[in-house]
Amino acid sequence: MTTMTEMENIQKGFQERMDEKELLNCMRCGFCLPSCPTYIVSGYKESQSPRGRIALMKAVYDGLIEPDDEFERSLNLCLGCRACEPVCPAGVNYGFLLEEARDIINQNKKRSLSSQLVHQAVFKHLFPNQNNIENITSLIGFYQRSGLQKAVRKIGFLHLFPNHLREMERVLPEVPKKTNMTKRITRVKPDSIKKATVAFFTGCLMDTVFRETNDATIKLLQKAGCEVVIPQTQVCCGALHGHSGEKELAKKMAKQNIEAFEKEHVDYIVTNAGGCGAFLSDYDHLLKDEPGWEGRVKEVAKKIKDISSVLYEVSFHKENRLVLDEQIITFQDSCHLRNVMHVNEAPRKLLKSIKGAKFCEMENADSCCGSAGIYNIVEPESSMNILNQKMTVIKETNATTIVTANPGCLLQMKLGIERENLRGVRAVHIVDLLQEALM
Structure with missing residues (x-):
């Protein structure tokens, strides 16, 4: 329970750090409401909409309400999918407001001892250290094998x-064995005439739990005529930290990644995880108040591209024969890939180019699946309600292959298949499907 002293400190933090101009940009028009998953599954509660949450933030900023537990609960139930941003006529940067509000609360509220221990283990010891992630992954592998x-x-x-x-x-x-998670070589040559030089952001979970998808990403880039550079000093993108009220740790990791990638003279920095790519491209906002970083971060952020965009731009699908056994494919958008990086056409065009497969667009493919980082773990009821709606429209497509472009979405789709007992249906990352189709 939030104490009076904590609420006073949170309110002070809002007045000092929240962007009043951005809060006032919201016109309360309601265009965001049909796009907000939590507004819909809550039974159309205003406090569970982007408009309602901004109104609550402004009320705390103005001292009209206290930032109590109910206020924090409203913010915590937000997926952070940012589907409200593309449809907002005023261009409100809702995602930035949400992250700042969560960080202020986190910095000024004392957690229980158990919560503090879990928080420290996850945010300060696990994700900032790739060796620790590899060790945990290898334990999971031992458990499985x-x-x-x-x-x-x-x-x-x-x-x-x-x-x-x-x-x-x-x-x-x-998951792979520890011996298969060795350091990658720093540079691989293209299989054909070089079209571009790209750096690959390997990520943390992508390079451990989803190691095979990363391997396939490098192979596709090589096949597409890209020389691939893999900086060894890169770390986790910091998205989980930034979305969970740990902005200082996110900034620390962002600076390390910028230092790793700015040394490489590349055309693009390629990602294969929508959530990572979006956070990387938002580094300029994350570090906007950090002296000496503005120019450096802009140079890196402008080069961030999703793997599907790069493959499409170099005509990978036209210069290679892609064939699969007869099947129906549908695509679940990664929220951050679509809403932040504005990538939605490239993956669809790549999938439609596969011979033997029929592409079927699902209704509301751009709506969140309910994964949202660790949302499906900390807010299971809301997450499963959203997933149930998603699986209903997926079943209407009769798809046998559900394709995603983000690890969290991939696991959530697998979870939906398991819950619905959909025999003969699979969920795959777009990179793995393209690798499978490559003749």
């Missing part, structure tokens, strides 16, 4: 956990 997973399931140990966590355990991908 040693027979322990089968034993745990057989004796019913997993029933001690909430249902949504049991379901997530069933859809975890088979």
Whole structure:
């Protein structure tokens, strides 16, 4: 429970740090309402809409309401999908307001001891250190390959956990061995005449849990005529930190990544995870108040591109034969890839170029699937309600292959398939599907 002293400090933080001009930009027109998943699944509660949350932030800023637990709950229930931004006629940067508000609350509110320990373990020790992520991943791999997973399931140990966590355990991908997560070479040559030189942002979970997808990304770039540079000093993008009220840690990682990539003279910096790409491209906002970083961050941020955009621009789909067995494909947009990086046509055109596959657009493909980083873990009820709606429209397409462009979305789609018991249906990353189709 938020104490009076904490609420006073939070309110002071709002007055000192929140952008009043941005808060006032919201015209309360309501154009954002049909695009907001939490507004819809809440039964159209104003406090669960972008417009309502901005109104609450402004009220705290003006001292009209206290930033109590109910206020914090409203912000925490937001997915941060930023679907409200493209439809906003005033161009309100809602995502930046949300991150700043969460950071102010996090910096001024004391958490329980257990919460502090988990927070420190995840945000300060796990994600900033790639070796720690590799160690955790290798433990998961041991759990999967040693027979322990089968034993745990057989004796019913997993029933001690909430249902949504049991379901997530069933859809975890088979992770690589520690020996397969060695440092990558720093440069690989294209398979044909060089069209571009690109740097590859490998990410943290993408280069461990989804290592094979990263391997496929490099192979596709090589096949497309790209020389690929892989800086060894890059780290986690910091998105999870930035979205969860740990902006100082996010800034620290952002600076390390900028230093890693600015040394490379490349045409693009390529990502294969929509959430990472969006946060990387927003580094200029994250570091806007950091002296000496403005020019450096802009040079890096303007080069960020999603893998699908790069492949489409170099005509990968026209210069290579892509064939699959007969199947129906549908595409689930990554919220941040579409709403922040404004990429939606390139992945669809690549998928439509695959022979033997029929592309079927699902209704509201641009709406959030409910994954949103760790939202499906910390807010399972809201997340599953959103996923249920998503699976309803997916089933209407009769798709046998659900394609995504972000690891969180991929796991959420796998979870939806598991929950709906959809036999013969799979979820794959677009990179893995293109690699599979490449003749």
